[in-house]
Amino acid sequence: MIEVEGLTKRYGEKMAVNQLTFAVRPGIVTGFLGPNGAGKSTTMRMMLGLDRPTAGDVRIDGQHYDRLKDPLTYIGALLDAKAMHGGRSAFNHLLCLAQSNGIPRGRVHEVLDTVGLTAVAKKKAKGFSLGMGQRLGIAGALLGDPRILMFDEPVNGLDPEGIHWIRNLMKSLAAQGRTVFVSSHLMSEMALTADHLVVIGQGRLLADTSMADFIRENSRSYVRIRSPQRELLLDVLHRAGIVVVETGGGTLEVDGHRPEDIGELAAQHRIVLHELSPQQASLEEAFMQLTAESVEYHAHSGAPLGAAPPPLPGDRPGPPTPGPQVPGPQWGDDWKKG
Amino acid sequence: MAATQVLRSEWTKIRSVASTLWTLSLAAVVTVVLGVLISLLSKNEFDKMSAKDRLSFDPTYISFAGMSLGQLAMIVFGVLVVSNEYSTGMIRTSLSAVPQRGTFLFSKMAVATGLAFLVGLVTSFVAFFLGQAMLGSHKAAIGDPGVLRAVIGGGLYMTLIAVFSMGVATMLRSPMLSLGILMPFFFLISAILGNVSATKKIGQFLPDQAGSKIMQVVTPIDDDVPYGPWGGLGIMVLWVVVAVIGGYVLLKRRDA
Numbered sequence: 001m002i003e004v005e006g007l008t009k010r011y012g013e014k015m016a017v018n019q020l021t022f023a024v025r026p027g028i029v030t031g032f033l034g035p036n037g038a039g040k041s042t043t044m045r046m047m048l049g050l051d052r053p054t055a056g057d058v059r060i061d062g063q064h065y066d067r068l069k070d071p072l073t074y075i076g077a078l079l080d081a082k083a084m085h086g087g088r089s090a091f092n093h094l095l096c097l098a099q100s101n102g103i104p105r106g107r108v109h110e111v112l113d114t115v116g117l118t119a120v121a122k123k124k125a126k127g128f129s130l131g132m133g134q135r136l137g138i139a140g141a142l143l144g145d146p147r148i149l150m151f152d153e154p155v156n157g158l159d160p161e162g163i164h165w166i167r168n169l170m171k172s173l174a175a176q177g178r179t180v181f182v183s184s185h186l187m188s189e190m191a192l193t194a195d196h197l198v199v200i201g202q203g204r205l206l207a208d209t210s211m212a213d214f215i216r217e218n219s220r221s222y223v224r225i226r227s228p229q230r231e232l233l234l235d236v237l238h239r240a241g242i243v244v245v246e247t248g249g250g251t252l253e254v255d256g257h258r259p260e261d262i263g264e265l266a267a268q269h270r271i272v273l274h275e276l277s278p279q280q281a282s283l284e285e286a287f288m289q290l291t292a293e294s295v296e297y298h299a300h301s302g303a304p305l306g307a308a309p310p311p312l313p314g315d316r317p318g319p320p321t322p323g324p325q326v327p328g329p330q331w332g333d334d335w336k337k338g
Numbered sequence: 339m340a341a342t343q344v345l346r347s348e349w350t351k352i353r354s355v356a357s358t359l360w361t362l363s364l365a366a367v368v369t370v371v372l373g374v375l376i377s378l379l380s381k382n383e384f385d386k387m388s389a390k391d392r393l394s395f396d397p398t399y400i401s402f403a404g405m406s407l408g409q410l411a412m413i414v415f416g417v418l419v420v421s422n423e424y425s426t427g428m429i430r431t432s433l434s435a436v437p438q439r440g441t442f443l444f445s446k447m448a449v450a451t452g453l454a455f456l457v458g459l460v461t462s463f464v465a466f467f468l469g470q471a472m473l474g475s476h477k478a479a480i481g482d483p484g485v486l487r488a489v490i491g492g493g494l495y496m497t498l499i500a501v502f503s504m505g506v507a508t509m510l511r512s513p514m515l516s517l518g519i520l521m522p523f524f525f526l527i528s529a530i531l532g533n534v535s536a537t538k539k540i541g542q543f544l545p546d547q548a549g550s551k552i553m554q555v556v557t558p559i560d561d562d563v564p565y566g567p568w569g570g571l572g573i574m575v576l577w578v579v580v581a582v583i584g585g586y587v588l589l590k591r592r593d594a
């Protein structure tokens with residue numbers, strides 16, 4: 001169990017982490033999601049006592065990190081796969097970590113085996129590929145057989161095989177009843193591995209929810225329609241009081257109505273449909289919408305009540321929004337860079 | 339966290355990187371070889387010396403002449419032991435494993451200091467005996483008054499140079515910055531301050547000049563240094579303590 005309370009970190013003028021409060025519960029994979037620069041790595045560094053919080057507190061199983069006796073046996077972390085001396089062999093790298101926490105030497109061989117590095121145990125880490133370095137870092141995290149594991153963007157830069165291996169590893173660790181806390185800037189990655197989600201944007205907590213609830217609450221479902229009698233259909237839908245969004249290529253989209261209703265309405269007016277399909281906005285879009293709202297809310301603060309809802313980011317134009325467009329930092333800018 | 343665990347871990351760290359071997363062996367080889375050459379030259383020069391210079395002739399001190407260069411390798415050793423952690427990013431892994439930063443730093447320094455003392459002491463004895471062998475009839479014996487103190491002092495001097503470098507590197511973190519300050523400081527600035535009469539008084543209190551007094555057996559004729567061999571070493575120890583405390587305070591406060 002990791003408990004974060006009012007955690008805040010300021011670097012000079014920059015608020016990297018702002019009043020975060022959440023808990024990471026045992027036995028599940030908790031995804032820590034946020035665009036690049038949201039403050040995920042900073043939060044994780046504070047969890048390990050590496051960076052000192054400006055305010056707030058982190059407790060691991062009820063204790064401060066530096067109060068843990070042999071911390072590697074409580075919590076294993078992979079923050080940065082390159083955080084090791086390249087001139088040291090994989091074996092010696094793990095051995096010095098093991099010795100510092102009173103972990104027997106035999107365990108080093110075990111974890112090398114687990115991550116598949118036994119054959120290169122005597123080789124210097126600087127000759128390792130990114131994937132091998134990542135595996136060595138993970139071996140270090142597993143060394144103390146800890147109940148809690150923490151990974152910062154573990155699949156970044158890995159090849160498909162490496163990504164697959166890490167996903168399975170995280171799932172099997174959670175299945176053994178361990179607490180797994182993993183960060184990513186990609187919703188799609190979280191959707192595949194996480195049971196619970198903590199979403200942050202610009203250092204603030206945006207959501208702390210189960211994956212299922214997050215999907216239900218945040219994804220927009222709509223109906224996509226194509227028809228050769230487009231003008232007639234628009235007319236009919238309009239008269240029925242149904243709001244239609246025209247997207248490119250002659251496609252129409254309708255929010256908040258079942259495909260059955262629209263199909264029957266079209267049939268009544270003998271309109272030919274080439275497509276009538278229920279759609280679910282992707283999780284990536286839901287995530288972007290959530291974080292975009294936080295940016296918008298931020299930019300709107302002080303604006304009169306009843307200001308326009310934010311436009312939906314992404315390539316697909318959202319529903320027309322009346323009211324002024326507020327300029328300001330767009331969350332998506334950051335995200336696209338990542 | 340048991341300190342013995344951390345000491346064992348730091349020993350594994352130090353013995354498993356190449357820089358330990360090459361810096362320490364360079365320090366030993368340079369000190370001995372240069373000491374032998376200068377001893378040989380001094381023997382040949384002796385007959386041409388003035389009476390005053392002959393009275394100040396210190397065969398023990400001459401055999402340690404190579405230390406002025408050999409200490410630079412000791413500085414590199416001390417700097418790399420600490421700043422390797424920062425330049426590789428290992429520091430975050432290390433402090434995750436040992437979050438008590440004092441335990442981490444002092445275990446690391448204890449292991450590196452022990453190793454530096456061992457190498458320094460052996461180097462000092464070898465430099466002395468080989469140097470004396472070159473000096474022929476002008477040589478000193480290990481049993482002469484003050485000689486054993488000077489030879490052991492040579493080992494202490496090399497050790498303290500390494501510890502001072504560790505303290506400075508802990509403060510500065512970057513190996514390039516640490517070496518860029520320490521190398522010119524010991525190789526140029528100290529020598530310049532010590533040789534210009536106006537600054538000589540200040541130069542006497544720099545760590546290397548004060549510390550090297552321990553290796554002197556014969557006091558030069560017109561010597562006006564206000565401290566003896568142990569007083570000089572004490573001044574050097576003060577410098578080292580300040581550097582180590584400075585490093586500890588910064589490490590304790592800083593984000594890793």
Ligand SMILES: Nc1ncnc2c1ncn2[C@@H]1O[C@H](COP(=O)(O)OP(=O)(O)O)[C@@H](O)[C@H]1O
Pocket residue numbers: 011014015016034035036037038039040041042043
């Ligand atoms: N040591 C630091 N000094 C100054 N700014 C920092 C430091 N570390 C992180 N930041 C800033 O804090 C913000 C959050 O960074 P980070 O925690 O790395 O985000 P994430 O891991 O979510 O991408 C960024 O704007 C980053 O530039």
Ligand SMILES: [Mg+2]
Pocket residue numbers: 037040041042152153
């Ligand atoms: Mg990050």
